Amino acid sequence: MSRRLTRWRADWRTGLTAASTAIREKLAFRANFAGTMLTYGLFIMVFSRIWANATAGGTTVAGYRYDMLVWYFIIAEVPSFALGRFFWSLSRDMKSGQVAYLVSRPYDFVGYQFWERLGSALPDLFIILGEGLLIGCLLTGGLPPLAEWAGAYSGGQPLAGSGLAWLAGQGLRALLVVMSLLLSGSLNFYLQFSLAMTAFWLEENDAFYWIFQKIALVVGTLIPIELLPDAARAVAVWTPFPYIAYAPARIMVAFQLPEALRLMAVQLAWIAIGLVLARLVFAASSRKLSINGG
Secondary structure, three states: OOHHHHHHHHHHHHHHHOOOOOHHHHHHHHHHHHHHHHHHHHHHHHHHHHHHHHHHHHOEOOOOOOHHHHHHHHHHOHHHHHHOOOHHHHHHHHHHHHHHHHOOOOOHHHHHHHHHHHHHHHHHHHHHHHHHHHHHHHHHOOOOOOOHHHHHHOOOOOOOOOOHHHHHHHHHHHHHHHHHHHHHHHHHHHHHHHHHHHHHOOOOHHHHHHHHHHHHHHHHOOOHHHHOOOHHHHHHOOOHHHHHHHHHHHHHHOOHHHHHHHHHHHHHHHHHHHHHHHHHHHHHHOOOOOOOOO
16 A cells, blocks of 8 residues: 555656646747637637627527627637647657657656646646637627526626625636636547557557547537537537537536536546546557567
């Protein structure tokens, strides 16, 4: 037990070191953020016009108003732009043979990769999120109302933009949105790690990622899952895809504490499944790896 605890602490320190190093490396090249920010901003502007036409005259789409749809898209795209590009670097390491050098190091390979990739993504996450908040406020005039949070304070009516209850609600929602996005990034990593490991069997495995990405876009990223046909939605909720983009976006636009906690609990469950899958795939693939040298 003591030996296992010591190993766990060592892996934890190694992971934090990997994450902090990746963050510093990412911040050293600040100009790289410009392209991502520009593309993200253009996506928001284009889809805001689409939703404006769809909700013309004050109509709603599957219960979503214009401001809700804009804010939904802003948050749902964050995992794609900041937390959804793990596959390419992982797959490149597999195909180039770099993995042989990495595996030979005395640490948990899967855990190290998780912390390093997530650390590298954190600057993107907060920069993109900050940009999205600014654009969202300019397009809609402010943050989505806190009607459900207000229920205990004002008879279910949306709270005015002031007061301690409003501040508490905004703070709690912001915290849960960020936590849900981090869970989304973790889930994204383990799923994409498993896909990248197929490079041990296939020379070209990009097709798996393209299929994964397109399903993720349709199931909760470009549109809320409420807009899917009933049969498709019934199947989608039993897959991990809605819990990549839909969960944090739903928490943002329709904040209900019980629903937010439920969505995050499901995210945690899928992360556990993804972690087991990643370790199983890595264990199987590493048996095909031969390390030679001296």
